[in-house]
Amino acid sequence: MVIKKANYLISSPSVEKCPKADRPEYAFIGRSNVGKSSLINMLCNNSTLAKTSAAPGKTQLINHYDIESKASIKAATKSKWYLVDLPGYGYAKRSQSERNKWEKMIEDYLRKRDNLVNIFVLIDSRHEPQAIDLEFVNKLGEWQVPFTLVFTKADKEKPKALERHVKNFLDAMRETWQFLPQSFITSAEKKTGREEVLTFIDSCNKK
Numbered sequence: 001m002v003i004k005k006a007n008y009l010i011s012s013p014s015v016e017k018c019p020k021a022d023r024p025e026y027a028f029i030g031r032s033n034v035g036k037s038s039l040i041n042m043l044c045n046n047s048t049l050a051k052t053s054a055a056p057g058k059t060q061l062i063n064h065y066d067i068e069s070k071a072s073i074k075a076a077t078k079s080k081w082y083l084v085d086l087p088g089y090g091y092a093k094r095s096q097s098e099r100n101k102w103e104k105m106i107e108d109y110l111r112k113r114d115n116l117v118n119i120f121v122l123i124d125s126r127h128e129p130q131a132i133d134l135e136f137v138n139k140l141g142e143w144q145v146p147f148t149l150v151f152t153k154a155d156k157e158k159p160k161a162l163e164r165h166v167k168n169f170l171d172a173m174r175e176t177w178q179f180l181p182q183s184f185i186t187s188a189e190k191k192t193g194r195e196e197v198l199t200f201i202d203s204c205n206k207k
């Protein structure tokens with residue numbers, strides 16, 4: 001897939017305030033510092049599109065980006081879709097009332113946003129399975145929201161450790177999940193996994 005255009009559109013405090021749901025939408029979420037902004041920038045070939053680590057946990061807003069893409073350079077038709085940067089979870093400094101607000105906003109968004117095709121749940125590939133990530137994917141199951149996993153920062157681990165962390169996460173999921181979601185391994189640093197994630201989005205757009 002070739003990204004022709006990637007522009008920041010708007011930040012919304014609630015699903016009701018989000019732009020009109022008139023095109024497919026793909027959202028990204030994960031723990032604070034998981035590499036979400038870096039991944040979004042890498043996917044869009046724009047190093048400044050999403051802010052990296054400016055003020056962790058400060059912006060509790062739903063951020064929409066307006067994307068135009070083509071299946072290949074030669075393809076005649078363009079696809080229009082939204083990329084959504086969601087505020088993540090696991091910020092130590094967030095107060096209980098901020099957490100409650102976050103939870104309501106995210107649950108509302110994920111359950112009510114009709115054009116949401118897939119949510120990419122980012123998992124830091126350097127760690128053993130974290131309860132907070134497993135709890136979040138279990139919530140998605142409860143709400144029946146389609147998701148895929150993205151193991152980030154793959155360049156930071158030796159291949160064997162990377163493989164082990166991915167396997168351990170999937171094994172932990174097997175305890176409650178009958179079918180496992182599709183997963184991607186990415187590195188914003190090395191641009192690994194870019195084509196795979198974009199091809200997945202393109203194939204969903206064609207359905």
Ligand code: GDP
Pocket residue numbers: 030031032033034035036037038039051052053054056152153154155156186187188189190
């Ligand atoms: P966010 O808080 O989830 O948006 O995370 P950021 O994208 O701001 O990344 C957090 C930190 O991890 C920053 O210092 C990034 O440079 C670093 N980082 C993010 N992705 C990668 C990656 O793929 N490889 C490496 N080596 N570092 C990364």
